[in-house]
Amino acid sequence: MAMKILRLAATPVLLVLHAMLMSAGAHADTCSGSVLSEGSSCGDKTPIGPAACPDPFPAGCDAFFGEKGGGFIDLLECGWGGLGSPISPCRCESLPGMKVSSNGNWCMPEKPDCSDHATVGALSAIDPHCRKWPITPKKAVDPNDKLGTLGVSDQEFIGAGAPLNYAIHFENLATATAPAQIVVVTDQLDAQRLDLATFQLGPITFGAVTLVPQPGAQAFAGGVDLGLEQDLQVVVNAALDRSTGLVTWRFTSIDPATGQLTDDPDAGFLPPNVNAPAGEGSVVFTVMPKSGLATGTAIRNQAQVIFDTNAPIATPTWLNTVDRDPPVTHVAALAAVQSATTFPVQWTGTDAGAGIRDFSVYVSDNGGPFMLWQSQSIASSANFAGAVGHSYGFFALGTDLVGNAEAVKTAAEATTQVVSAPACAVNVSAQLQVTRSGFGYNLATQRFTQTVTMKNVAGSTVGAPLSLALDNLSTNATVYAPSGMTSCAAPAGSPFINWSGSLAPGASATIVLQFTNPTKAGITYATRVLAGSGGR
């Protein structure tokens, strides 16, 4: 008797698990604890394997993934984990407009021009519809396999209140020389992290038979008559020992004639798995994590399977990690005033755990109530269209990939005011006497220097700030570290240097210019002095 290595895609198996758990209540009345004949309604085993896609995304969910880019669809309602979660190939192919990439690694839009700039999960800056998701990697699945609740990322993050569902699979290899008569499955629960009072047995399957314990049952005793062909009954006992946290399932092949364990070495309830799923079985249970577990708490679970007198074989360990903390988000600071009615607003956040799923951004207009502006956005910025004379306050709220939502805020994290676009700064050249020194030359930096003095020769103060613009600067030279380039008042494109103060009548301001001039040809320009807060 031996166990074989079976490879199954993880996601379909979990979907089956999910379906089994969801259907438990419906079957309980007719199947629980009864001895059933083959071919009954409870004997129809749900198909397992990659050939079919048992649970394609619900209608409408494709809008989030595909090139259509429709309204936001809640990812969890669509049965999918989040931005970085992988998608099985069959689920990908079930989405209209989506395909598995040629290398098999990505689920992405069929648009041919998406291949170069699709981004993982998030919106592409080039084409918002060109998002892609990783394809579920193929995992080695031992026949004695343990699968658990699918969480987010490699750490399988789950919310603090999420139930933990586990399925344990076993199989008698097709190459085995005899059927299994007794199979014992044990699973040691972590009593420190799991609330054993919430433990519930789920469906128990072998071959084409499914037994469903009562809802909430922590123990089960039942059996199945395998019919005349095998002339066997299978007794199944399952129970949780609350004192130790050990769960045990025992399958025993009974000779109907003696009521004892069959003594026929060629008889047994689990034959070599030549005609799958005749040689396969599984058990399922669910349990809640204890309340109060901190974010980052790892919950591991591993089972053991024993065939007859063989040594126990351990299943893989399934890991889930608790994420109970919501994200911390904020809107980035804004300039006190905006001269354009449309201005960018940026937000960001951090999450200890699964990561941020989306942001919602709220805005208050002139101190009014905060209204939703950006709903469940996966972007980190957007342009806000305001109105001149209005003040705006913003805050952001985040939700993480396991559904933890940030508490509602009451105060703005960033405020700004939209003001009229300023006129160009005043050209005050006529009010100032501009005197230039000769050019010096810094032998170390090889930059030319020049001191320019601006004296107010008018009878009124020239308002701050001042900007000395150098118009028609010879092309061989550039101003080193200018304050900016003129763009408001003509001529545009002239470098200028700011001087922050104002100039009373008779007062002077001095600016030292530096020029880079690799050719060392002559430097010429005309001066223009701009004053006031207007544009340069």
Next chain:
Amino acid sequence: MKRFPGMFAILSLLLLAQQSAQAGVVTGSVSLDTSALAGTYEIAFVFTDGSGAGDANNTVTLSDFLFGAGGSPGTVDASLSAGGVGGDLASGASLIDSAFLNIFASSFTPGSVLSFDFALTTNVDPGGTPDQLSMVLLGGDGTPVASTDPSGADSLLTVDIDSTDPVFATFASDLTPAPIVTEATTVPEPPSLVLLIMAFGLLLSERRRASAGR
């Protein structure tokens, strides 16, 4: 009315003389206390043309370099020197603004005091940017010795040729006090003197002819 052509010529010459007299020559001497310097240094004179065109309208003549006890002239730094320059510290050097940037540089061994005489023509460039002469002290590695020059060029001395009586600005460095500039009287250029003599000669001649005619 008969005397009008002669008077017109006199007035023209006087006006020309007046204009030409702006192109004077400033002479003087510079001394720099180099007693704190040890090793080999370099002195550089930078002469920039305010017009940017290399109009060659001003010259600087440097002569009678003295270095004090223990000092001596070195060799011209050809790699740093550029533009309209010539000579050396031993025999005297000259600069002309025939290029936008003109540099005369030479090594020297400092003694107690570095001194030299200068003669600087003062033709003011049009356009608002004057020619500028500056003097920079460099260490043995070619790095300028930092000075208090607010322009950041680390000059010890600058003079903008913005008038016939330009102002010399001096700055102390990390290793030396500010140099001392002693200016001599501004001397009109010979062509201006000739024009003045001719004008006064013509004026005298005109007066004599007028007296003879009465």
